[in-house]
Amino acid sequence: MNEAKLIWMDGEFIPWNDAKVHVLTHTLHYGNGVFEGTRAYQTEDGLAIFRLQDHTKRLLNSAKIVKIDVPFSQEELEEVQLELLRKNDFKQNVYIRPLIFLGYGKMGLYHIGAPVHVAIAAWEWGAYLGEEGLENGIRVKVSSITRNPVKSTFGKAKAVANYLNSQMAKYEAIEAGYEEALMLDDEGFIAEGSGECFFIVRDGVLITPPNDNSLESITQATVLELARERDIPVERRRITRDEVYIADEAFFTGTAAEVTPIREVDGRIIGNGKRGEITKELQEAYFDVVYGRDKSYKHYLTYI
Numbered sequence: 001m002n003e004a005k006l007i008w009m010d011g012e013f014i015p016w017n018d019a020k021v022h023v024l025t026h027t028l029h030y031g032n033g034v035f036e037g038t039r040a041y042q043t044e045d046g047l048a049i050f051r052l053q054d055h056t057k058r059l060l061n062s063a064k065i066v067k068i069d070v071p072f073s074q075e076e077l078e079e080v081q082l083e084l085l086r087k088n089d090f091k092q093n094v095y096i097r098p099l100i101f102l103g104y105g106k107m108g109l110y111h112i113g114a115p116v117h118v119a120i121a122a123w124e125w126g127a128y129l130g131e132e133g134l135e136n137g138i139r140v141k142v143s144s145i146t147r148n149p150v151k152s153t154f155g156k157a158k159a160v161a162n163y164l165n166s167q168m169a170k171y172e173a174i175e176a177g178y179e180e181a182l183m184l185d186d187e188g189f190i191a192e193g194s195g196e197c198f199f200i201v202r203d204g205v206l207i208t209p210p211n212d213n214s215l216e217s218i219t220q221a222t223v224l225e226l227a228r229e230r231d232i233p234v235e236r237r238r239i240t241r242d243e244v245y246i247a248d249e250a251f252f253t254g255t256a257a258e259v260t261p262i263r264e265v266d267g268r269i270i271g272n273g274k275r276g277e278i279t280k281e282l283q284e285a286y287f288d289v290v291y292g293r294d295k296s297y298k299h300y301l302t303y304i
């Protein structure tokens with residue numbers, strides 16, 4: 001991986017290789033922790049974090065849901081992320097990974113009283129599903145793994161434990177020769193990718209499921225805003241697996257995945273097997289926003 005100089009941990013900037021934990025770290029055993037994934041882009045006015053406030057708010061909301069008391073305020077955590085990017089002197093686009101976890105000193109499932117740690121790392125990271133994927137689309141497999149059902153897990157939290165499911169789905173898809181997994185909810189409707197929200201286009205209408213069975217995605221919300229601004233009709237409703245097969249276009253959205261077209265699902269070619277027209281328009285619009293070229297979305301950028 002692309003190591004950087006410094007990581008921030010519990011109030012201090014420390015060398016990358018010193019950011020370590022004890023083997024009896026509570027979160028390592030029982031999986032209660034929360035995290036974020038945020039990107040910063042090299043714009044013509046310098047490095048800028050995309051939707052810093054929204055990501056930081058979601059981080060704190062995630063902690064609230066899983067009953068972890070965070071010893072830092074939203075403002076403090078935002079400032080730390082900016083300072084981390086300044087100190088690391090990045091030359092490329094950056095991925096920021098804040099993590100709140102329970103540390104060493106208490107074992108057993110009752111987690112109250114375990115020490116709370118907050119770490120924020122950042123490193124240079126390119127396209128998550130590949131540059132080629134952004135342009136030509138990726139191949140996707142509907143997963144045999146059901147997305148964590150809301151009856152038993154907290155889907156509004158970006159919680160560490162939720163990602164065992166995603167990890168198994170991703171593994172299964174890659175081993176089967178695909179690039180990403182598409183998970184169904186416990187009723188069989190499309191939920192989300194292993195780390196992305198999902199869209200289709202049918203007859204000019206952009207369709208994405210409600211967030212009942214997906215993370216409240218910041219990229220999805222941005223894309224919906226861009227679509228409405230362009231008068232592209234939008235529907236938020238459930239999608240069945242077979243409806244995906246006959247969609248004109250399909251794509252994933254996520255901070256890491258950005259707007260990644262999907263060209264094939266379960267061996268069915270989607271549309272013309274290339275990046276669709278509406279997908280392309282929204283992808284370009286999204287990149288114009290994150291790179292600061294669309295001046296009307298400057299409020300989403302925090303320059304370091």
Ligand SMILES: Cc1ncc(COP(=O)(O)O)c(C=O)c1O
Pocket residue numbers: 037166192193194195196197214215216217218219220253254255256
């Ligand atoms: C499971 C899951 N769904 C959706 C998303 C997309 O969310 P966002 O656009 O806020 O990055 C992510 C990424 O954070 C994710 O991990």
